[in-house]
Structure formats: C-alpha cells, structure tokens
Amino acid sequence: MKERIERLKKLTYIPQNEIAxxxxxxxxxxxxxxxxxxxxxxxxxxxxxxxQAQKDIQQLSGDRKRYKQALEKIITNLNFAITVAQNELEGDAK
Incomplete structure (x- = not known):
C-alpha cells in the first residue's frame, strides 16, 4: 500500500481506477x-x-462483616438466655 501511495504522489495525472x-x-x-x-x-x-462492580463488592463485603458480627452477638445473647433459663429450671426442679 505504501508503495502504491508513493507511486501516486509522483504522478501528475491520476487515472480513474487509482482515484477509485x-x-x-x-x-x-x-x-x-x-x-x-x-x-x-x-x-x-x-x-x-x-x-462500579468493585465498589459494590467492597460495600457488600462490609455489609456481610457487619451482619456476621451482629448475628454472632445475637447467638451469644441467645446462648446466655438459654443457659439462664436452664439454670432457673434446674433451680425450680430442686
């Protein structure tokens, strides 16, 4: 292609097929x-x-961490409540 362009630059008259x-x-x-x-x-x-997907993933990861921590607190509180209830039942049974 470069050769053809260089050849055309040297022409004073450009044939129709070359113009095409x-x-x-x-x-x-x-x-x-x-x-x-x-x-x-x-x-x-x-x-x-x-x-945007990276930002969403980071936000979801943060949300997941917060939810996990909240769930762990709830489980701890429930375990404590169960232990207290069991102790009260054992005390009532005596």
Missing part, C-alpha cells in the same frame, strides 16, 4: 476510525462497570 482506489482507502480509513472509536467507548463503559 484512493476513495476506497479513505472510506476504509473512516470505517476503521469509527470502529476504533466505538471500541474505545465500549472499553470506557466496561471499565466504568468494572469499577
């Missing part, structure tokens, strides 16, 4: 640029979605 080739190359270039721009846009969207 130049137009085709220009159209291809425009299409390629559009594709590249669309790919960049999609990449930006993907990066944004990935970052």
């Amino acid at each position: 080739w130049l137009i085709e190359q220009a159209e291809l270039s425009v299409k390629q640029r559009e594709i590249i721009e669309e790919n960049k846009r999609q990449q930006e969207v993907t990066v944004h979605q990935f970052r």
